[in-house]
Amino acid sequence: MTESFYAIFAMLVFPGGLFALALGLALKGLDRRLAARLQRRVGPPLAQPLYDLVKLAKKRTMVPNIASEPVFLGAPLIGAVSMALAAALVPIPGFYTPNPAFGDLLVVLYLLTVPAVALMVAGSASGSPFGAIGFSREMAMMLAYEGPLVLVVAAVALRTGLGQGGWVSFSLTEIVAYQRTHGAFLLDPVMWPALLAFLAFYPANLGIIPFDIPEAETEVLEGPLLEYSGPALGLFKVMSALKAVVVLGLGIALFFPYAPDGAAGLLVHLAKLVLLMLIGVSVVRVSCGRMRIDQAFRFFLKWPLAFSVLSLAVVALA
Amino acid sequence: MSLKQFISDQSRRMAARSPWIYRINAGSCNGCDVECATTALIPRYDVERLGCQYCGSPRHADIVLVTGPLTARVKDSVLRVFDEVPDPKVTVAVGVCPISGGIFRDGYAVLAPLSKYIPVDVNVPGCAPRPQAIIEGIAQAIEIWRQRL
Ligand code: SF4
Numbered sequence: 001m002t003e004s005f006y007a008i009f010a011m012l013v014f015p016g017g018l019f020a021l022a023l024g025l026a027l028k029g030l031d032r033r034l035a036a037r038l039q040r041r042v043g044p045p046l047a048q049p050l051y052d053l054v055k056l057a058k059k060r061t062m063v064p065n066i067a068s069e070p071v072f073l074g075a076p077l078i079g080a081v082s083m084a085l086a087a088a089l090v091p092i093p094g095f096y097t098p099n100p101a102f103g104d105l106l107v108v109l110y111l112l113t114v115p116a117v118a119l120m121v122a123g124s125a126s127g128s129p130f131g132a133i134g135f136s137r138e139m140a141m142m143l144a145y146e147g148p149l150v151l152v153v154a155a156v157a158l159r160t161g162l163g164q165g166g167w168v169s170f171s172l173t174e175i176v177a178y179q180r181t182h183g184a185f186l187l188d189p190v191m192w193p194a195l196l197a198f199l200a201f202y203p204a205n206l207g208i209i210p211f212d213i214p215e216a217e218t219e220v221l222e223g224p225l226l227e228y229s230g231p232a233l234g235l236f237k238v239m240s241a242l243k244a245v246v247v248l249g250l251g252i253a254l255f256f257p258y259a260p261d262g263a264a265g266l267l268v269h270l271a272k273l274v275l276l277m278l279i280g281v282s283v284v285r286v287s288c289g290r291m292r293i294d295q296a297f298r299f300f301l302k303w304p305l306a307f308s309v310l311s312l313a314v315v316a317l318a
Numbered sequence: 319m320s321l322k323q324f325i326s327d328q329s330r331r332m333a334a335r336s337p338w339i340y341r342i343n344a345g346s347c348n349g350c351d352v353e354c355a356t357t358a359l360i361p362r363y364d365v366e367r368l369g370c371q372y373c374g375s376p377r378h379a380d381i382v383l384v385t386g387p388l389t390a391r392v393k394d395s396v397l398r399v400f401d402e403v404p405d406p407k408v409t410v411a412v413g414v415c416p417i418s419g420g421i422f423r424d425g426y427a428v429l430a431p432l433s434k435y436i437p438v439d440v441n442v443p444g445c446a447p448r449p450q451a452i453i454e455g456i457a458q459a460i461e462i463w464r465q466r467l
Contacts, residue, residue, distance in 0.1 A: 032366075036364065036367075039361055040361040041364035041366060041367070042364050042366075042367040043364070043366060043367060044366050044367060044369055045335070045367075047332075048335070048336065048369055050332065051332045051333065051335040051369055052336040052369075052371075054332040054336070055332070055333035055336040055337075055338075055380070057333075058329065058333050058467055059380075059404050059405075059406075060404040060405055061404075062377060062402070062404050225375070225378075226374070226375045227375070227377060228377065228378075229377035229378060229404045230404055233377075
């Protein structure tokens with residue numbers, strides 16, 4: 001009884017759900033603010049993403065005539081819920097360990113593909129040609145970055161498993177615990193190729209500028225999101241805010257989960273998230289141009305894939 | 319004041335800080351568009367500090383900036399796009415063209431004033447208006463929009 005209560009609490013309130021949403025909105029606000037500062041603008045207030053959400057909740061949702069309504073309105077909901085669940089599965093080192101009964105790293109990987117699929121479904125259900133272009137681009141991006149990501153995760157799991165004297169270990173709790181006793185993978189030269197591949201993966205997954213090709217507003221008018229308005233669009237914003245928390249949190253868990261125990265662990269985790277968002281997202285976002293889809297596809301099949309295969313080989317041999 | 323009242327007031331106050339802007343070119347000579355698109359957005363006149371964001375899709379928009387004298391050729395498209403903007407919305411007419419036709423007023427294909435076809439809330443005169451004037455127009459539109467929310 002209490003167990004299932006904690007499970008629901010984890011998904012709706014503390015590490016998932018509300019907490020992750022607040023965190024994600026704050027990170028997005030910081031990102032927009034820093035991006036503006038880097039361009040020597042004043043920038044929006046920190047709570048701007050929250051204002052946007054409240055605004056969207058008050059607007060009308062319009063469904064295009066040619067769209068299939070249940071799919072059109074269901075896609076954002078599924079995307080947002082999947083990310084809320086995923087946020088409950090990512091550990092906060094030293095503070096929160098997810099219940100292993102919910103699932104481990106593999107479940108997080110599966111859940112991470114859901115937002116991209118939701119965007120694809122949304123794009124094709126909207127019936128708009130721009131949505132269809134967004135759909136095909138999103139699919140190409142997913143094919144490109146999903147492979148390296150799986151190999152990176154396999155490398156981390158293998159390293160942890162071998163280090164513990166076993167085979168692979170896909171438990172995030174064990175990965176975090178192993179690094180906290182044996183040193184973070186960030187400082188482990190054997191893991192550097194995997195780290196590089198991961199660094200290429202997350203801007204693509206978060207859809208920020210060198211890789212925001214599916215939603216490029218100047219080319220395909222935000223692609224899959226073009227036909228959305230009001231609360232449905234708001235759900236997509238919720239989804240992307242939660243995704244930032246999940247993906248960055250996953251990066252922290254996989255590569256540098258150093259943290260003291262207790263509440264200080266939570267603070268250190270928040271500090272790392274903010275740092276990653278500012279350095280890894282805002283600075284990258286304002287200093288790059290957008291790639292073309294074929295360039296991005298080729299890039300992913302060249303460097304991140306090579307690095308992730310290399311890392312798997314190195315880890316297996318080391 | 320009840321809690322419900324408080325929440326609705328607060329949410330309206332917050333929502334009014336996030337006006338998204340969409341531009342419609344109704345046959346403008348592009349002078350006004352250049353002022354809107356580049357000048358009002360460059361770091362010096364940053365409108366993002368008002369919470370504004372230019373959006374690519376009319377369905378995301380709250381404030382519609384219309385430039386140009388509404389030529390016969392684009393009238394149907396303009397009206398269709400305008401209908402795609404979800405309520406509540408505010409319209410700002412930028413430049414003298416939508417007000418009177420400006421230098422094109424004698425043209426056979428010019429249907430100005432714009433307010434005959436769509437409800438215009440704020441007029442920003444000038445040929446082309448200064449960026450400061452456009453920002454002022456947007457600020458007034460936000461005031462009107464706050465009441466409509
Ligand atoms: S008001 Fe002047 S600058 Fe603007 S569209 Fe008309 S003619 Fe061009």
